[in-house]
Amino acid sequence: AFFWLVSLLLSSLIWFIAVKASDPRDEPLQKGLLIFGVMFSVLLQEAFRFLYYKLLRKAIEGLVALSEDGCSPISIQQMAYVAGVGFGLMSGAFSMINLLADALGPGTVGIHGDSQLYFLTSAFMTMVLIFLHTFWGILFFHGCEHRRWWEIVAVVVMHLAVSGSTFCNPLYVGSLVPSYLLMAAAAAWAYLLSGGSAQNLRHFLLCKS
């Protein structure tokens, strides 16, 4: 969560500088700067995920060295999951919490002609992003562990795609549907990477021991 926060800080710093240095009345320029800001922020988030991976690797080595039986109390997969959840929660909290605070107060949704479904779609979008961050965490760390760069690249591309799809808002079908599809794909992939299989799933669902 902290690392996500720092990445957000840096990316907003860049955006802020860019905005201040540019002409505020030029609409397309502002929009372009915003798009640039979003993409840059995505890249920065993934970079920080990588840095976090490096930090955790060092921590695991330390734990292994200190432990009695040569294996650390927490595995890298668990750390990947936790890292993903941390990123996701922080990103979700930052996206949603002001909305939630405003939702308590008096007001009408979409009174100026905007979409009526603003809150609803925001909620769904946030949810899908949190899930995605968790899965990306697992995929990313797995890729770093086993030196499979294409996995890492796939995560970055997916993140860019999801963020990019939000540019279609308020045409929600353009952003929500692809995001959910990507989430399903990432979920299946992460599940398989973590050692799950169709058989495990069947056993679990049918409550076999």
Added chain:
Amino acid sequence: MLTFMNNSDSEEEPCNERTSLMSAESPPVPSYQDGLQASEAGEAQAHRKRRTGSSRSPNNVADGDMSDSSVPVRESASENEEEELTLKYGAKHVIMLFVPVTLCMIVVVATIKSVRFYTEKNGQLIYTPFSEDTPSVGQRLLNSVLNTIIMISVIVVMTVFLVLLYKYRCYKFIHGWLILSSLMLLFLFTYIYLGEVLKTYNVAMDYPTLFLVIWNFGAVGMICIHWKGPLQLQQAYLIMISALMALVFIKYLPEWSAWVILGAISIYDLMAVLCPKGPLRMLVETAQERNEPIFPALIYSSAMMWTVGMAKPDTAARGPSQQTWDAAEDGRENHRNPSHADSRMSEARGPVPTRPITSFEELEEEERGVKLGLGDFIFYSVLVGKAAATASGDWNTTLACFVAILIGLCLTLLLLAVFKKALPALPISITFGLVFYFSTDNLVRPFMDTLASHQLYI
């Protein structure tokens, strides 16, 4: 300050998870002391002037006593094992400290966001005499710096005074001071707080009921804090006391002064704990020399402490050990606020009934735990509360400050495990908190607002 409580050695200790750290073979571990937040003892005045100060007493009495008898041969091996155990238990302690700090912050933020009273400006404390309603920026900055200088010097004077009192064994005075301030905190401030909350939610309450509620709350608090009580109740009272203090600070400190004071106090904390002539360090050393637990007051402890008399086999030593124990009882000092005496109570002297007098063979045992001074709680909550109050109604800033403070606390605990001595808990967290507050408020907020208005997600 953060302090680790280590289990002392005890010969006939049965080996279980709790006592595995204190096996007779391994050399006693020097107690870990975290930075003490020197709290100034605030005057208990009707004008609600307060300084928060929390002093954490390093908990190292028995350990300091035993450390002389350590066997150097097995030192390295046990040290390694000790380190590993430290790390293992360290994670648990981090969580044990996260929960109360989070609770305190939640209480403060919830109150700030809902009760209007604490964000209204109704005058200032006499410790911050310069007003900030000046026309020019430079003048305002100057005023806030002057306010900070006055406040910090008051805190330094009070801490030095406290150290002197402790050095010259004026325990009665300190004890009385503590009781007075905790009385005021528990009764007067709670009354005001309750009054404001009831006003906000437009709930009517008659005076007899109010009197009953406040009387019970205050009386149980006094008993819990100054005498014995269940650990969780003590911890709860300490959290409430810290929250009340933080709210008072948030209300009565003008804006810029508050930020400058936060910065200055973390620097002061750093110096007071680490410099050889720093008052807090002298306090720690004095207490170590006398083999007394320092400042059990104003300390939040996360685990049980079974305060027992020092182990002396013969009856001749009964006198001094009994006296030491009594002195330890009385030697609680509020660094900053007498009102923080409560924290002292939370030191969990609860479930130790009659053992101290009778069992002289037992050494001072403590379950391995961590102690954090109440002043730290208070200043963390002040930072987060100020962020909630003044950051243009933005929750992102509050959340960012919260995460920053917790990460700072984590880092401090890590350093504690590495350095194994008293460390100041304020500097790292407050620095992170301040950096994140200003950067989130000025940089991240416009970015996130623009993103939200276009419903873009990053």
